[in-house]
Amino acid sequence: MKNGQYSSGIKTAAMVLQMVFLIVVIVFFSLIVNLFGRSMLSFRDIGNNSFFDSYYYVEKMGEELKELTSYLQLQMGMRIREEDKDLYKKYKLEFDDGDSNFYYWFSHGEKVYTNMGEHIKEDEALKRAKKFGSYLYYDDDTISFQGNIKQADKRTEMDMLRLFRNGSNGGGLVVAVDTALEKKDAIADAANVYDTYFPWVKSGLLIAIFSLLCFLICMIYITLATGRGNEDDKIRLHRIDYFPTEILLLAFIAFVGALIAFCARLGRQSWNVSSSLILTGTLVFLTDTVLLTLYLSFVRKIKADIFISCSITAHVFHILKEGMRTQRILNRAVISFVGIAVLGLLFAWQAFANQHMWAIAGLFCVYIYLAAHFLQQAVQRKKILNGIIQISSGNLDYKFHDAEFTGDYRELAEKINTIGEGLYNAVEENVKNERLKTELITNVSHDIKTPLTSIINYINLIKLEKIQNEKLENYVDILEKKSLRLKQLMEDLVEVSKITSGNITLDMQPINMVELIYQTGGEFNEIFENIGLTIVTRLPKEPVMIIADGNRIWRVVQNLYSNVAKYAMKDTRVYVELKVNEDTAKFSIKDISAQEIHKSAQDLSERFVRGDESRGTEGNGLGLSIARNLTSLMGGTFEITLDGDLFTASITFPLCK
Numbered sequence: 295m296k297n298g299q300y301s302s303g304i305k306t307a308a309m310v311l312q313m314v315f316l317i318v319v320i321v322f323f324s325l326i327v328n329l330f331g332r333s334m335l336s337f338r339d340i341g342n343n344s345f346f347d348s349y350y351y352v353e354k355m356g357e358e359l360k361e362l363t364s365y366l367q368l369q370m371g372m373r374i375r376e377e378d379k380d381l382y383k384k385y386k387l388e389f390d391d392g393d394s395n396f397y398y399w400f401s402h403g404e405k406v407y408t409n410m411g412e413h414i415k416e417d418e419a420l421k422r423a424k425k426f427g428s429y430l431y432y433d434d435d436t437i438s439f440q441g442n443i444k445q446a447d448k449r450t451e452m453d454m455l456r457l458f459r460n461g462s463n464g465g466g467l468v469v470a471v472d473t474a475l476e477k478k479d480a481i482a483d484a485a486n487v488y489d490t491y492f493p494w495v496k497s498g499l500l501i502a503i504f505s506l507l508c509f510l511i512c513m514i515y516i517t518l519a520t521g522r523g524n525e526d527d528k529i530r531l532h533r534i535d536y537f538p539t540e541i542l543l544l545a546f547i548a549f550v551g552a553l554i555a556f557c558a559r560l561g562r563q564s565w566n567v568s569s570s571l572i573l574t575g576t577l578v579f580l581t582d583t584v585l586l587t588l589y590l591s592f593v594r595k596i597k598a599d600i601f602i603s604c605s606i607t608a609h610v611f612h613i614l615k616e617g618m619r620t621q622r623i624l625n626r627a628v629i630s631f632v633g634i635a636v637l638g639l640l641f642a643w644q645a646f647a648n649q650h651m652w653a654i655a656g657l658f659c660v661y662i663y664l665a666a667h668f669l670q671q672a673v674q675r676k677k678i679l680n681g682i683i684q685i686s687s688g689n690l691d692y693k694f695h696d697a698e699f700t701g702d703y704r705e706l707a708e709k710i711n712t713i714g715e716g717l718y719n720a721v722e723e724n725v726k727n728e729r730l731k732t733e734l735i736t737n738v739s740h741d742i743k744t745p746l747t748s749i750i751n752y753i754n755l756i757k758l759e760k761i762q763n764e765k766l767e768n769y770v771d772i773l774e775k776k777s778l779r780l781k782q783l784m785e786d787l788v789e790v791s792k793i794t795s796g797n798i799t800l801d802m803q804p805i806n807m808v809e810l811i812y813q814t815g816g817e818f819n820e821i822f823e824n825i826g827l828t829i830v831t832r833l834p835k836e837p838v839m840i841i842a843d844g845n846r847i848w849r850v851v852q853n854l855y856s857n858v859a860k861y862a863m864k865d866t867r868v869y870v871e872l873k874v875n876e877d878t879a880k881f882s883i884k885d886i887s888a889q890e891i892h893k894s895a896q897d898l899s900e901r902f903v904r905g906d907e908s909r910g911t912e913g914n915g916l917g918l919s920i921a922r923n924l925t926s927l928m929g930g931t932f933e934i935t936l937d938g939d940l941f942t943a944s945i946t947f948p949l950c951k
């Protein structure tokens with residue numbers, strides 16, 4: 295599968311669709327279960343389209359027959375018992391006095407019971423029953439059945455025969471239902487429910503099959519896509535994926551168990567079909583949200599190969615494995631644990647079973663020992679931690695006192711002392727080397743400065759003479775430039791050595807940065823014009839006062855301008871800007887580099903970093919380093935940013951209050 299198909303939009307759409315398809319499938323399944331559970335649907339009804347041809351109609355007819363049988367038996371009794379009067383009134387209202395689509399005619403000897411009309415004969419009752427549309431007829435004389443109810447079975451016939459079990463003298467039973475259902479009764483209600491839900495069975499079956507296939511396709515896609523993105527093949531984990539695997543599994547099992555218990559509890563209550571379907575859809579939505587989240591977390595864990603490693607079991611095995619490597623510690627821990635556990639159980643059994651005071655005292659001593667042991671361990675850990683913090687913060691002279699520690703903590707303290715000594719010696723050696731380097735630079739600079747001064751003086755004397763040879767005059771100019779460059783290099787080296795050794799005194803005073811920038815820019819105007827650089831200045835009109843050393847801050851700004859003059863591309867613009875915030879002033883100078891910059895911003899402010907690149911220019915690789923160090927000494931911040939060939943150097947100082 296291509297990475298372009300792993301976009302978050304497609305994955306979200308797939309998750310929404312799978313939820314919709316799952317709800318359709320489960321709701322349809324719930325509908326089928328409800329219809330079967332209420333005897334509203336039978337496999338024999340799949341090919342039927344009419345309520346009166348359905349098994350559900352036969353069920354309702356059977357219920358009516360049972361109630362009719364009870365009603366007729368009450369009427370045939372010589373006397374109605376007191377406890378049966380309410381039932382008799384109910385049946386009488388249902389079959390005789392109320393509006394009913396159910397009609398009956400029953401003869402018992404000479405007595406006739408019917409709701410089709412008075413003085414009606416058996417043949418007439420049968421004719422009327424046939425006109426109503428749906429009927430059953432039993433003739434006790436010929437012991438025969440007839441009717442037009444398709445799904446009628448032996449159970450229906452047995453319901454009709456119940457009236458003739460006590461040895462009636464002939465007779466018959468006619469029952470009929472007016473298929474027009476003009477009156478509102480139980481059969482009409484059943485027909486309405488059937489006509490509402492049964493049409494969904496056939497079409498819903500096709501929709502459910504289609505939805506099930508689409509659900510499986512969506513789940514396959516989500517399983518493949520989860521954790522992946524369009525950029526690369528790296529598996530992207532979510533926050534939930536970092537939870538231990540066992541916790542997620544327990545959450546999965548607990549949720550499923552709670553869901554089953556909740557559904558079982560709901561199943562014991564009476565719900566109509568509509569409410570049942572709505573409740574099912576809601577439960578499916580909530581369940582799918584939770585279970586899909588857990589499932590996809592498991593999938594991402596497996597893809598990232600952390601399903602086992604990110605688990606409590608793996609962590610425990612890792613601890614045991616590490617313990618096996620340090621066998622002495624493991625043996626000590628096991629022996630201590632077993633010994634304390636045995637003593638604790640022994641004392642506890644004696645204390646609570648036999649109520650021995652010595653056992654209670656022993657148990658108390660075990661607890662006191664454990665408390666003291668853990669307290670001692672905690673104190674030693676705290677001391678070790680404090681010592682490490684001291685050493686890491688630069689206090690390399692810090693030492694642990696071995697007498698304050700026991701066991702492994704004493705060994706740890708000794709090793710940390712050794713590390714501290716090693717760091718101290720390394721720092722001392724480094725400081726010594728830096729001091730020797732600084733002294734060497736200073737001595738060499740002084741040794742070179744004297745002959746260099748003589749060379750410069752002699753060059754000046756030669757230039758005072760009228761040189762007729764043009765080539766010789768050119769040589770003298772070259773000597774002058776190189777000697778002045780060497781002089782500048784010596785001065786820079788001396789400056790660097792002073793800064794590095796800390797042998798520098800600062801005279802911090804209020805400095806007007808706007809005035810300083812204008813003065814420095816004026817000094818470089820002619821130089822910039824000669825190489826085609828245009829200065830774009832953006833400075834505040836009012837003075838901006840900072841606290842700095844006047845000579846040093848001028849040197850910093852001069853070095854930044856000088857860096858532009860040496861390395862900026864000709865015939866370009868240079869932007870000089872001073873921004874004032876609430877508490878600080880930030881000076882920045884931007885230019886386009888004449889050569890491609892291969893170094894990082896951090897490297898450019900190091901000493902001699904220009905290397906071979908500066909040999910073709912007037913630079914020596916010290917200007918930015920001096921500017922950075924002087925800025926730091928005066929309490930400011932120095933920053934270099936690169937954007938392609940766009941070079942920006944910035945210094946920030948607190949405002950004078």
